[in-house]
Amino acid sequence: MLTQEQNETLCRVGPGTPMGDMMRRFWIPAGLSWEVPEPDSPPITIKLLGEELVAFRQTDGRVGVVGARCAHRRAHLFWGRNEENGLRCVYHGWKFDCEGACVDMPSEPEESNFKDKVRIPAYPTVEAGGVIWAYMGPPEKKPAPPLFEWTQVPATHRGISKVWQQSNWLQALEGGIDSSHTNFLHGGLPPGQKHDDSDVMGRARNLSLAPVIEVVPTDYGYIYAGIRSTGEANYVRGYHWVMPWYQLRPGGRAGSSGHMWVPMDDENTMVYNMHYTFGYAPAPERSLKMQEAGNVPIWKRDALEPVGGGNEFKEDVDYENNFRSKRNMDNKYLIDRELQRNETFTGITGINVQDRAVQESMGAVADRTLERLGTTDRAIINARRTLLKAVKTVQDGGEPPGVAPTYYTLRSVETVLPQDVPWFEGMKGWLFGLEEPKTVMEVASGGGM
Ligand code: FES
Numbered sequence: 546m547l548t549q550e551q552n553e554t555l556c557r558v559g560p561g562t563p564m565g566d567m568m569r570r571f572w573i574p575a576g577l578s579w580e581v582p583e584p585d586s587p588p589i590t591i592k593l594l595g596e597e598l599v600a601f602r603q604t605d606g607r608v609g610v611v612g613a614r615c616a617h618r619r620a621h622l623f624w625g626r627n628e629e630n631g632l633r634c635v636y637h638g639w640k641f642d643c644e645g646a647c648v649d650m651p652s653e654p655e656e657s658n659f660k661d662k663v664r665i666p667a668y669p670t671v672e673a674g675g676v677i678w679a680y681m682g683p684p685e686k687k688p689a690p691p692l693f694e695w696t697q698v699p700a701t702h703r704g705i706s707k708v709w710q711q712s713n714w715l716q717a718l719e720g721g722i723d724s725s726h727t728n729f730l731h732g733g734l735p736p737g738q739k740h741d742d743s744d745v746m747g748r749a750r751n752l753s754l755a756p757v758i759e760v761v762p763t764d765y766g767y768i769y770a771g772i773r774s775t776g777e778a779n780y781v782r783g784y785h786w787v788m789p790w791y792q793l794r795p796g797g798r799a800g801s802s803g804h805m806w807v808p809m810d811d812e813n814t815m816v817y818n819m820h821y822t823f824g825y826a827p828a829p830e831r832s833l834k835m836q837e838a839g840n841v842p843i844w845k846r847d848a849l850e851p852v853g854g855g856n857e858f859k860e861d862v863d864y865e866n867n868f869r870s871k872r873n874m875d876n877k878y879l880i881d882r883e884l885q886r887n888e889t890f891t892g893i894t895g896i897n898v899q900d901r902a903v904q905e906s907m908g909a910v911a912d913r914t915l916e917r918l919g920t921t922d923r924a925i926i927n928a929r930r931t932l933l934k935a936v937k938t939v940q941d942g943g944e945p946p947g948v949a950p951t952y953y954t955l956r957s958v959e960t961v962l963p964q965d966v967p968w969f970e971g972m973k974g975w976l977f978g979l980e981e982p983k984t985v986m987e988v989a990s991g992g993g994m
């Protein structure tokens with residue numbers, strides 16, 4: 546439970562708000578590189594931390610993220626013509642480059658130097674991992690580029706997608722770091738039916754509906770583990786939360802997945818989903834399955850939600866409608882009560898859709914003065930505390946955690962450990978990317994530890 550004031554501090558992200566100021570100290574995922582595929586391709590609209598922006602790729606290949614409205618009389622630059630290293634407003638032809646300078650003003654007399662005095666807001670960008678990142682904070686505080694391991698593997702070994710979520714960013718983050726809901730919300734089996742007992746992970750899930758959540762604070766956020774016991778061994782999923790909105794989660798054999806929950810404004814969030822294989826291992830099994838299922842471009846693969854298992858996938862994200870989910874609150878996420886009675890816990894198809902359904906149902910900004918937290922909410926409580934502390938640190942002139950690039954080598958890993966091995970001791974070399982991790986299968990078949 547939080548006070549109203551704490552909840553407001555955590556959830557309001559616009560310019561000049563305490564959280565908005567803290568978040569502006571990070572590189573912010575602004576869009577996917579393929580959205581502005583080539584020089585002079587059409588601009589796109591984006592919204593970050595309450596600011597309306599457009600992104601465009603200049604003739605020289607650089608990506609600009611600039612204020613959405615023309616400095617002249619505020620026409621939207623989305624209508625603009627992207628030509629010769631600048632975006633030209635279609636109302637009276639003023640043209641702006643990716644640094645926000647007005648470089649042409651054909652509607653004023655030729656001898657006028659008015660254009661030299663006119664600018665629109667513009668933010669520095671970098672591209673890494675198929676993502677355009679913008680920096681919206683004080684120029685002298687710009688951090689090292691956000692080179693997570695997934696940004697550094699070949700594009701063929703990575704999948705990334707995004708989808709618009711209609712809720713405040715914090716309930717999306719909190720849903721992601723809440724390991725205990727998976728048994729319920731994402732239960733793909735008839736309610737009451739057990740997971741596969743011949744599989745050590747399934748056995749641990751059957752025996753332990755309430756995983757023990759442990760948190761180890763780090764200089765970038767924390768590592769947390771969801772621990773499920775089979776009696777003789779522990780099935781441990783090790784995650785990272787990197788300030789303020791990044792999560793790395795175990796992603797099957799020799800890979801990691803992750804999310805970035807980026808506030809568009811106080812009531813909307815762009816959720817990025819990534820997965821990749823460590824180093825140069827083969828492409829993730831899931832991607833390969835999806836590839837077999839249909840000839841889908843790599844950048845669309847993550848947007849496919851499995852339908853009823855097997856190799857059947859159905860696209861859920863509407864690219865033409867600013868990445869809105871086709872299953873959404875207006876159509877009740879196409880909930881199927883028959884499916885819910887007989888096959889799945891929710892009757893809603895798609896893991897990410899299930900997450901959105903419950904997170905959006907909490908209201909645009911959840912009222913945390915009314916909640917009742919339990920022991921499995923430990924990671925959530927810790928994240929809120931860390932975020933509030935980071936806000937204070939920035940207000941006092943300091944650097945928030947997660948700005949320094951200590952997160953570059955992190956990996957998320959799941960494994961099975963003998964009961965007497967403390968999970969952090971057993972896994973820290975893998976989690977920090979210092980040793981090659983063993984997969985659950987290798988450990989379970991005697992090849993581990
Ligand atoms: S409003 Fe853009 S040039 Fe006039």
Ligand SMILES: [Fe+2]
Pocket residue numbers: 720726727730731896900
């Ligand atoms: Fe979930």
